[in-house]
Amino acid sequence: MGDRRRFPALLPLLASGGVLAFVGRAVLALPPAANGLAVEMRDGAKASGIKNVVTAVLLDFRGYDTLLEIAVLMLATVAVLSLREDPAALSRRIAGRAGPVLGALTRTLAPLMIIVAGHLVWVGSSEPGGAFQGGAVLGAAGILLVLSGYAQPAWAGQRIVRWVLTVGLLAFIGVALYPMFGGGSLLQYPAESRKSLILFIEILLTLSIGASILSLFLASASATAGGERP
Amino acid sequence: MSTYLVYTAGGVLLYALGTYGLLAKRHLIHKVISANFMGSGVFLILIGLGNRSPEGGPDPVPQAMVLTGIVVTVALTALGLAIVKRYYTATGLDNLDDEPSAGGDR
C-alpha cells in the first residue's frame, strides 16, 4: 500500500493547481457588469406579491428546486437513521443532568429560541428568514434541551416522530399537487391563496426541518455517547 | 480591483484548497471537511459573481442557488460523518488506504 501512495500525491497538486489556473482564467474573462436574471426575477416577484425576492425565487419561481431540496434533507435523515449502529440508539440518555448555570440558561433560552423560530418563519415573506432558518433554530433548541438533560426523547421508531419528520414534505407535496386539479401545473399556486399556501407549507416545513436536524444530531451522537455516562 | 473579484478570488482559493484536501488527505474527517471547503468556495464564487449588477442590488438567483446548495451540503456532510463514524466503529480505521482486517464486522 505504501508505494501506491507516492504516485497519487502528485494528482491532488495538479488538480488543485488546474482549478486555480482554469477557473481563475474563466473568472477574469467575465465582464465586470452583468445582470443575470435579476431584472426578470424582480419584476416577476412584484407580480407574485412576495416582497422578498429571494423568497420568491426559492418558493415560487424555483419552488421545484426547494421541493427536491426538502426531499434531500429528509433523505439524509432517513440515511443517517439507517446507519445507526443500534436501533435503540436514539432513545438512550445522551448526557447527564444540567448544572445550575446550564439549567438556568436553558430555561431562559429554549422558549426564546422557539419564539425566534416562529418569528423567522413569519417574516420570511418580506425579509431574510423562512422555514430553513426557523427550522435550524428550532432544531438547535431541541439539541440544547437534550444536551442539558431536560428532554430525553424516545426518539427513534416512534410513529409520532416519523410523522413530524415527514409532515413538511407531505404538506409540500399536497400543495404542489393541488393546482393540478384546477388545470394548473405542479406547484402553480392559485393567485388568491398563494400567500397563505406558502405560509402553511413554511410552518409545517419548519417543524420537519427542526426534527430532521435534531434527528441527525441524535442518530450520530448517541452511538458513542451511549448510556454509560452518569 | 472590484469588490466582486475579492469574494470570487477567495472562493476560488478555498475551492482549490478543498480539492487538494479531498484528494490528498488520508483521514476521512479531513476529507469531509475538505469537501465543505469546496462547497463554501463555490458559494462564495456564486455570491461574488452574482454581485456584478450595474443597477445595484445583487442577483437573487445565485443567492437562491446558494441557499439550496447549503442545505444539500449539510445533508451530504451529515451522511459523510455518519458513514465515517460507522466505518470507524466497524473496523477501527480512520482512512481508506489501510485494508480492514479479514473478517472484520462481516
Next chain:
Amino acid sequence: MNVLAQLPGLLVVVPLAGAAISFVAGRRRAPHVALATALTVLALAVALAVHVLDDGPFRYQVGGWGAPLGIDLVADGAAALFLVLTAIVGLVVTLYATAYFRTDDETAYGHGLFWTLWLFMWTSLNALFLTGDVFNVYVCLELVGISAVTLVTIGGGAEALRAGARYLFASMLGAMTYLLGVALLYAATGQLDMDVLRTTLVADTTAATGLALMIAALVLKTALVPAHFWLPAAHGSAPSPVSAVLSSLVVKGSYFVILRLMLDVMPADYLPGVEIVLGVLGSAAIVWGSVQALLQTRIKQLVAYSTVAQIGYLFLVFPLARHGADVLTLALTGVLVHALSHGLAKAGLFLGAGSLMTRFGHDRIADMGGAVRSAPALTFGVALAGVTMMGLPPSGGFGAKWLLVSAALASGEWWWAAVLVTGGLLAAAYMFRLLSVLLKDTPTELHASKGDARTEWLPLALALGAVLLVLAIPLVSNLAAASNVLIHAGVTP
C-alpha cells in the same frame, strides 16, 4: 385533471409521495407502499412514452412560470425511454426485494428503511431524466448520490461501508465540481434553462470552462474509465437488488445529462476535441473493464467490472455524432438500444448473482458448479443475460452493436467498429468463464430452503426482456426520432 398533460410532474411527485408515505407506514407496510408506487409509476411512464410517440415531445412548466423564470421539465423520446426502463427495472427489483430482504435479516433495522431510500432514488432518477434546468440537475444528482451511497452501506458490513465511503467522496467531488461549473455558466450567460442555453450559447471562455467542469463531474458520476475507481467495490458489495439498480439505472442518470449537454445544448465543436476524448475513454473502458471482469474470482465483482465495460459503449455516440444526420441517427438509436438492453440484462445478472449467492452461501465463482441442476430457471436467466451482454443474435445487445457498427462504418472511422467487435469477444470470454462453471453437471448442496420462487424467476424475466428487446427496435427508433437531439439536429421534421 388532464392526466396526460400532467405526466412529467406526476412522474416525480408520485414516487416522492411514495417515499414519504413508506417512511410513516412502518416496516411491515412499507413494501406494499413501494409495490403500489412501482405499479403506478410504470403506468405513468408507459403513458408518457405513448403520448410522446403520438404527439411529439413537450415541455412542462413547473409553477406555470416557464423558463427562464421558472423550471421546465422536458418530456422527449429519449427521456420517455429511460423513464420506462427505470419503471420496468424498478418494478422487478421491488418484487425481488420483497423476497430478498425477508431472508436476509442481518442488521434488519437498516433494511427496514430500504423501501424509503429506494423510492427516493427512483424519484431522483425520474426527476433527472425529465429536468431541463442545469441547476435542478445538481439537486437531482445529489438526491441520486445520497440515496445510492446509503443503499450501498445498508448491509452494514465493513466492506460495504468502505465501498460506500469511497463512493461518497467521489460523489462529493462530482457534486462540487458540477456546481462550480453551473456557477461559471450562469455568470457567463445569465441562464440556467437548457433550451434557452441551446439557442443563446456563444463562444465564451467562462461558459466553456463551466460546461467542461460540468461534463467532467458527470463523467466521474457515470464512472467512465479512468474515473471508475469507486464503481466495482460499490456495485459489488451492495445488497443485490441495490447493485442491480446502481448498475442498470443510476450510471445512466448522469450519462443522460452528458448526452443532453453534448448533443443538444452545445453547438458542435463548442468544446473542441471533447467528443474524441470521450470516445477514446469509452473504448478504453470497454477493453479495461472486460479484462478486469475476466480476472475476477467473485461473481458480483465480475458483473460490476462488466458494467465498467458496458458504460464505455454509451460514449461511442459522441465521436460518431460529428458525421452528419444519418450516422447520428444510427448511433443515437444504437446507444439507446444499448442502454435499454444493458439496463435489463445487467439488472437480471445482478439479481441472478444475488440469488446464486443466497443459494450457495458464498460468492466464489469457482465453487458454483452444478447450479443448473438445482436452479435451472435461474441459471438459464443468467445465461440469457450473458447472451445479450456478448451481443449474440437474437438479442437487444446484438441490435445495439449492429446499429453502432453500422454507424461506425458509415462514418468512415472503422476503428470504433473494431472496438465494438473486440468488446463483444471479451464479453463472451468473461461470460463463458462464469457460465462454464454454472452449467457444469455436478451434484451440489444448495440451501434449497433459501430459494424463493421470485428470486429464481425474476432474473429470467429481465433477461428475456433484454433478448426480446430486439423485436422492439423499431419502437426505440421511433422514440429516438422523437428526441430533442434529432429534432434539433433537423433529422426529424
